[in-house]
Amino acid sequence: MDGHTCDVFVGKLIHTPSLGELEITDATVGVYNGKIVFLEKSMTPKTLEEAKSHHLLKEATIHKLKPLQFMFPGLIDTHIHAPQYPNSGIGIDVPLLQWLEKYTFPLESSLADLEEARQVYKRVVERTLSNGTTFASYFSTLHTPTSALLAEICYSYGQRAYIGKCNMNNLSPDHYCEKSAESSLEATRQLISYMSILDPKREMVTPIITPRFAPSCTEDLLSGCGELAEKHNLPIQTHISENTSEIELVKELFPERKSYADVYDYYKLLTPQTILAHAIHLEDEEIELLTKRSSGISHCPTSNSILASGLANVRKLLDSGINVGLGTDVSGGYAPSILIALRHAAMTSRSLSYVLGDPKVMLDLSELLYLATQGGAEVVSRGDQVGSFAVGKYWDALIVDLSAETHSCVDIFERDTWPVMLSKWVFTSDDRNLAQVWVNGRLVSGFEMKANLKNSTPLTNGVTSSGHQVFKELTQAHLLPRTQCVDTPPSCCGGHCCKEESCRTENCKGAYPANATVTVEEDSGMS
Amino acid sequence: MDGHTCDVFVGKLIHTPSLGELEITDATVGVYNGKIVFLEKSMTPKTLEEAKSHHLLKEATIHKLKPLQFMFPGLIDTHIHAPQYPNSGIGIDVPLLQWLEKYTFPLESSLADLEEARQVYKRVVERTLSNGTTFASYFSTLHTPTSALLAEICYSYGQRAYIGKCNMNNLSPDHYCEKSAESSLEATRQLISYMSILDPKREMVTPIITPRFAPSCTEDLLSGCGELAEKHNLPIQTHISENTSEIELVKELFPERKSYADVYDYYKLLTPQTILAHAIHLEDEEIELLTKRSSGISHCPTSNSILASGLANVRKLLDSGINVGLGTDVSGGYAPSILIALRHAAMTSRSLSYVLGDPKVMLDLSELLYLATQGGAEVVSRGDQVGSFAVGKYWDALIVDLSAETHSCVDIFERDTWPVMLSKWVFTSDDRNLAQVWVNGRLVSGFEMKANLKNSTPLTNGVTSSGHQVFKELTQAHLLPRTQCVDTPPSCCGGHCCKEESCRTENCKGAYPANATVTVEEDSGMS
Ligand SMILES: [Zn+2]
Ligand SMILES: [Zn+2]
Ligand SMILES: [Zn+2]
Ligand SMILES: [Zn+2]
Structure with missing residues (x-):
């Protein structure tokens, strides 16, 4: 052992490398220092010998999956508000703008306190990991120290993440509003330089420019955000077209812009690295613009239903060639689980097909799984690194276990085939069905980790040592x-x-x- | 101990005795032989002494709830298909009528085999109990023996239930269709007499007349079903107005009837004991008719979304004075949990409020909880017996536990009040949060039962001994x-x-x- 991790996994492998493509196969996967270096679609003894003779895998630990276990790519949450986690499951009584005032801003504001923030952020990272989220694009609060803390916690727990300090100097409550565009930008620069020490290669944690949404930023702040993103080559995240009142407000605030999307475009905030949450009510010209800019969309069906925001037409976005992933939008959404978001995406697409009288808008299982994995990876501009299994990609993976010993709510019957079992995992499982959660070749969660710590990755993982x-x-x-x-x-x-x-x-x-x-x-x- | 159960519970009590009324109170509850005989809204030592001096509670076991535990009425599933349970979570690719052909009828047909049926029915009863369903209104298959078996399993596991053998002699596949109206009715009579031996008082299990839905029954079968229900004073369950194609089909098949509801009314199938599942697309005259007949509606939001059936306007039904409860509609719905149905009812009402531009259709937390408990109890004509806590009602109850030791996904923070914790239970909990599930004064599920069998109710419970x-x-x-x-x-x-x-x-x-x-x-x- 030269200080690097080295593992070979043998068993069933399931993933959706492209939209509409669902692959269920036997596989032998070799992982060296966080990345897949060997992948054959076979699990014969001969293939295992081949893997073990790979020059990087000679001392690999062999993991033979059990009959009801399979490998699946880690889930990607393209939109989640870490500081709102304590409000998960509450506040279903008001729509978006009142919900911000009544529930969200007071909570976020209270997390200026580092100890408060630590309690909340530890829980949200632990909880999303245990639900299989290996990559999360987080909104933090407007504070730099707590945002740095969130970055450190993700880094420390081993969750790949984008960390965004909110930029908001307008139309926000006095107790939770930045003084000026310049102070907001300066605070963002602090976070960027801070995180460049934590993870200079941006392998695990990366800062993301996060103007909260157009109404909460003055024009000079929007423009400064665009410049910062360009200067540091950083991803951008914000909200768009979530709620009809919000859209009206944007039109009032920016009368000279053609549309909500045009506001962001004008300030250079629509790039191939931009993640736009919700995008429910986009006009056709906005869809064209996003397609042209190659910006991605985070579909947040739980939140959209609960906040009565509307039903997003994901099919239309996909048909336009826009990358779409799933977001929990905690705590607009009540669940820190991308599988639950996936279920609600299925329901939303079906309800919408009824409303529009158009069966084509229904999303099928393989499309839904794509949104949760490779689609999300494309949205966060990491489609070449995570989201499916291939040589050269990171080993960000789940070992799913559907056996009765998990004591989960999944019930497998003898008659069940693999496609049936996959669908049952998707719709009826919970965190109890995740035996192992791997990020960057490191075991970071899953019930087997807690039960059997000695199997976890040794200390000298490249990431951890730095x-x-x-x-x-x-x-x-x-x-x-x-x-x-x-x-x-x-x-x-x-x-x-x-x-x-x-x-x-x-x-x-x-x-x-x-x-x-x-x-x-x-x-x-x-x- | 005179052979009867005898328990006193001291702690927080939460219920919704009427629509819009949410009560969160300290309480001391005395239970004798399955029924509540003492209830004071206080948990002082003095009140406990009072309870213990009640003549029926002198030898009661005292259960002091922990700080994050509370009592809540057992959940009521007003519409669930037991034989479809193995299909939970699969088959999201087709709408209702194709779904019946492709997934449902083949599975139901296969359960003619008693051993197959036993495996499935044990799991569904165990699973619904562990998710807090203390009363379920079941559709079985068209077979009498397996339906009798389902009744026995419910009785044996201690779940209060309606058991319906499907009547279906029309427009069903050859392999799964009854030969004639008379043979269908005779099979139903067999089940009725069978169950009158099992539970003559209809306290735990009751037969329910179950014409599958209008298209699957000839006119003489519908008419015979109405007569059987009247003769034996039995409840009735069926489907109505789930899907627009189904409604067209009913109009074609019964051209002389004014509406789908009128078909059932004509054959005396709309009574105060009737449960109608779905009722999404009712015309105003149908709503009037149901109101006049005092029939109840089972709202099945998960199934309605997944099968793209439409969004039911529960507010409109409630405003018309119709009783509404929740149904999982397994396996049209993917989850055997009324709490999940409740979450989806919240989402559906909010999506519908967006579609209709009418915020009034949103259901709030207390209304949703009412639908899951007392509302369901009214729908199954047991509103005076279960659904909320009062002296004289059965002790069908959950002891909910929100503490971290449950290892569930609920995260409680110091700042959380009881209304907040309640909402978190509703939206973020699972079966791990049910410490005890009681039916008829008997402990029948919950994690404490498995961990600590010696605390469960002794044998000589009235129901079990008979x-x-x-x-x-x-x-x-x-x-x-x-x-x-x-x-x-x-x-x-x-x-x-x-x-x-x-x-x-x-x-x-x-x-x-x-x-x-x-x-x-x-x-x-x-x-
Ligand atoms: Zn958001
Ligand atoms: Zn250390
Ligand atoms: Zn049904
Ligand atoms: Zn016995």
Whole structure:
């Protein structure tokens, strides 16, 4: 072992590499240092021998999947508000603009306090990971320190993420509004430089420019956001065309712009790296514009239903060639689970097919799974890195388990074929059916991880080893008190403690199990 | 102990005794032999002393709820197809009439085999109970023996239920269609007399007249169904106005009737004991007719979305004075959980409010909870017996647990008030949050039951003791082989084995725990 992870998985593999393409196959997958280096669609002993003779896999751990287990790409949440997580499942009594005033802004504002934020952000990252979200595009609050904290928690728990500090200096309540465009931009620059220390290669966590939505930004702020994104080559996320009152408001505020989308386009906020949440009521010219700019859309069906925003026509967007992924939109949506968003996307497309009298708008299972994985990957401009299985892509993956021993609500009968079992997973499963959740070749969640810590990835994962230096700097910067354990469990070290002086897991009184096999290895460093 | 159950519960109590009324209160509830005999809205030591001095509660077991636990009425599923359970979560590719042909009829037909049916029915009863359904109105297949088996399984597991053998002698596939109206009616009469042995008082299980839907019945069968229901004073269930093609078909088949509802009315199938599933596209005259007949409606939002049937306007039905409850419509709906149906009812009402531009159609939390409990109780004509808490009503109840130790997906924060926690239970919980599920004063499911069998109700519950005689007769009738254990666990005896020769739990090799405290008491019989 040279300090890198090295695993071979043998079993059923399911993914949707392109829209409408559902592949269910036997497979042998070799993973070295976070990336897939071997993939054959066979699980014979001969194929396994082939894998083991690959020069990077000679010392691989072999994972043979059980009969009711399969590999599936990690789920991608293209739109989620981390600070709103405590409001999940509440506040169904008002539409969007009142909901912001009554529930959302007061909560987000209260998270200026780092300790409050830490409690919330740990839970949301843990919870989304345990529901299979291996990549999340987060809105944080308007505060830089808490946004940096969210980045660190994602990094530490091992969730790939975009982290956006909200830009909002207009039409927001006094207690939760930035003073000026310049102060908002300066705070964003701080987050960017901060995160460039945490993860210089932007492999795990990446800052994302996040003007909350057009009405909450003055024109100079919108324009500054566009410039920042361009200067640092960063992704952008915002909301668009969610609610008819909101659209009216945008038209009043920006009378010289042709449309809501045109507002963003004018300020250079529509790029191939832009994620637009909701996009329910787009005019045809807006769809054309988004297609031209190659911007992506996050479809958030749970939120759209609950907030009575409307029913988005995903089929029309897809037919226009726009990339579409799924978003939980926590806490507009009540569930931190992309599978639940997928179920609601199915329901929305079917309700809409009734309303429009057009069966073609229905999304089928393979299309829905694509939205949850490869489609989301395209929306976050990582389609070549995650979203499906191929040599060269990251091992961001779920090991799904449908057996009765999971004690989940999935009931498999003898007659069930693989397509049937897949559909049952999609519609009737929950986090109990995720045996393992892998990100970047590291085991970061799943029931097997908790039950059997000794199988988790050893410390000297490239990502984690570089992380410790950053944690030290963060600690010295007094952002995080040294005595505070941010990660119990999964820890920053994949379940092990590195025993470095600066590692906060040393002080953890949490669920770190006394009888776990602790493997301590030297960091190999990371160039 | 005189052979009856006797329990006092002390803690938070939440229910919706009438539409729009949500009560969250401290409470002390005394239960004797399945019914509430004491209820005070206080949980002081003084009130507990009062309860314990009640002449029926002197030897009661005291259950003090934990801080994050509360009592809630058992959930009522007003429309569910037991034999379709293996298809839960599959078949989202076609609308209603094709879905019946492709997925539903072949599966139902295959359950003519008693062993097949037993596997399926055990799972559906276990699964709905563990999701908090204390009362279910079941469609079985068209077969009498399997329908009788479903009745026995409900009885044995302790789920209150209506059991309907489908009447269908028309427009059904050859392999799954009754020969004549008379043979269909005779099979129904067999089930009725059978169940009058199983539960003569119709306390736990009651036969329900179940013409599948108008198109699947000839006129003489519809008319015979109406007569049977009247003669035996039985409830009736069927489908109505689910899908626009179905409505067209009914109009073609019954040109002399004014409407779909009028077909049922003409054959005396619209009574105060009638449950009509779906009722999405009712004309105003039909709504008037249902109001006049006091028939109830089962709203099945999951199924209606998935099958692209349309969005039912529950507000309009409620405003007309019609009783409305919720149905999972498994497997048109993918989830055997009324809480999930409730979430989708919330979403449907909000999507509809967008489509109609009418915010008034949105259902609020207390209304949704009413639909899931007291509203459902009214629909099944048991509003005076179940659905909310009051002296004289059955103890059909859930002990909900929101603590982190449940390992569910509910996340409670310090700031959360009781209304917030209630809403989080409704929208983010699952079966892991049900510590105890009680029906008729008997503990029948919940995680505490499995963890701690010794706390479950002893054998000599009135219902169970009478049951054994019936099981013996069923066994002798060769419907159920004597060596077969129908109930592992919960057993027919609430987790204990009666050690009677005829009890099938003797042969159970299932999960009956070796270290459980087995309390065997003499049956006190039941008058
Ligand atoms: Zn949002
Ligand atoms: Zn460490
Ligand atoms: Zn039905
Ligand atoms: Zn027994």
